[in-house]
Amino acid sequence: MSSQESPEQLEKPEKIYLPRTSESxxxxxxxxxxxxxxxxxxxxxxxxxxxxxxxxxxxxxxxxxxxxxxxxxxxxxxxxxxxxxxxxxxxxxxxxxxxxxxxxxxxxxxxxxxxxxxxxxxxxxxxxxxxxxxxxxxxxxxxxxxxxxxxxxxxxxxxxxxxxxxxxxxxxxxxxxxxxxxxETPEQLAEYKRRKEEALRRDHRKLGKELGLFIFSDEVGPGLPLWTPKGTVLRSILEDFLKQEQLKRGYLPVVTPHIARVDLFKTSGHWQKYKEDMFPLMAEDEEAEKHEQGFVLKPMNCPFHIQIYKSELRSYRDLPMRLAEFGTVYRYEQSGELGGLTRVRGFTVDDSHLFVTPEQLDSEFLNVVDLILSVFNKLQLKNFKARLSFRDP
The missing domain is CATH 3.30.980.10 (Threonyl-trna Synthetase; Chain A, domain 2)
Incomplete structure (x- = not known):
């Protein structure tokens, strides 16, 4: 939708210039x-x-x-x-x-x-x-x-x-x-078509099939990719690289379940806001289903990481605490919206949550951005844009 400026990366950033979007x-x-x-x-x-x-x-x-x-x-x-x-x-x-x-x-x-x-x-x-x-x-x-x-x-x-x-x-x-x-002009249209053709040439769906990295099966279900041995090796190499980058910066690895009681997501608000985008409730009987009691596949990792943090009394000396996980989540995307690996029903998120004091907030935010830019630089990912999201009031 927009053009963007390349972010500026500093060794010890005082300011981070996130990509800005502009649109006529x-x-x-x-x-x-x-x-x-x-x-x-x-x-x-x-x-x-x-x-x-x-x-x-x-x-x-x-x-x-x-x-x-x-x-x-x-x-x-x-x-x-x-x-x-x-x-x-x-x-x-x-x-x-x-x-x-x-x-x-x-x-x-x-x-x-x-x-x-x-x-x-x-x-x-x-x-x-x-x-x-x-x-x-x-x-x-x-x-x-x-x-x-x-x-x-x-x-x-x-x-x-x-x-x-x-x-x-x-x-x-x-x-x-x-x-x-x-x-606005035919020249802009021609440039867009050129970029689109280049993107199609690099389309991950085309490359994934040609290189034998992943498949989809009607018997498994739409939006649920199966990673082949080749794809799994590639994925493992990438995950190992990212884990090392996180460990160097003090992130603590965790592993959480794929399902949880629905009450967890009622507390977090996910159930109230995203129920239609989650897989159906797994209830033990009709009475439990009537009262919305049971288990659901997790759509997010956040509530699990919070449970780990609150599992014991913490001191300010324990902060910042940086929890990281390659967590697989599940979302019931509409079948017409599924496409390749970009819109799927089961996917793995390189997810992290930071627990900090107010005084640590600025420096931790800059460190997160620096980590992202460092990883992108090493992977030679240059054409990207960032979106900054804030919590609900």
């Missing part, structure tokens, strides 16, 4: 408006298609449709051709504010049930609608360009069609998601 606001508007143009084109060519959501994303945008027939490569070409016509029509992009009742009336009038459900989730009023001229409109918070003429049709390209479930729920309607990319 105009590019965001272009992609957002392009998604509306695509939806308008689809509904003109396929009148039975119902629209759902269409956000801008990294490198482009997508829109989900409920259409009776699957979209084909031929359909994508026709949709792109229709998009060019819409762009060249120079339609003004008009923002309108309406009451909830008026928005509901209009949605019912055009028979868009998904939009009606989206409307029910919108809390604020008035409701904002964006029009493409007087031909098409959508519920949307924006932002958008002022006119379809602000889009360059030579810098927009439809890429693929994938399956998606409404609301990411496998029990709900299966939709068709059209992915596309959009840029």
């Amino acid at each position: 606001e105009q590019l965001k508007k272009i992609r957002h408006t392009a998604s509306h143009v695509m939806a308008m084109a689809v509904q003109k060519l396929f009148p039975k298609a119902q629209v759902t959501i269409g956000p801008w994303i990294e490198n482009g945008f997508y829109y989900d449709f409920d259409n009776p027939e699957p979209f084909t490569e031929k359909d994508l070409k026709a949709i792109q051709k229709e998009m060019v016509k819409i762009v060249n029509s120079k339609l003004p992009v008009i923002r309108e504010e309406v009451s909830r009742e008026e928005a509901e009336r209009r949605i019912k009038e055009i028979r868009e049930p998904y939009k009606l459900e989206i409307l029910s989730d919108i809390k604020q009023e008035p409701i904002t609608i964006y029009h493409l001229g007087d031909r098409w409109w959508d519920l949307c918070a924006g932002p958008h360009v002022e006119n379809t003429a602000d889009l360059n049709p030579k810098a927009i390209e439809l890429e693929s069609v994938a399956g998606a479930y409404w609301r990411g729920d496998e029990t709900k309607a299966q939709l068709q998601r059209i992915y596309a990319t959009a840029w």
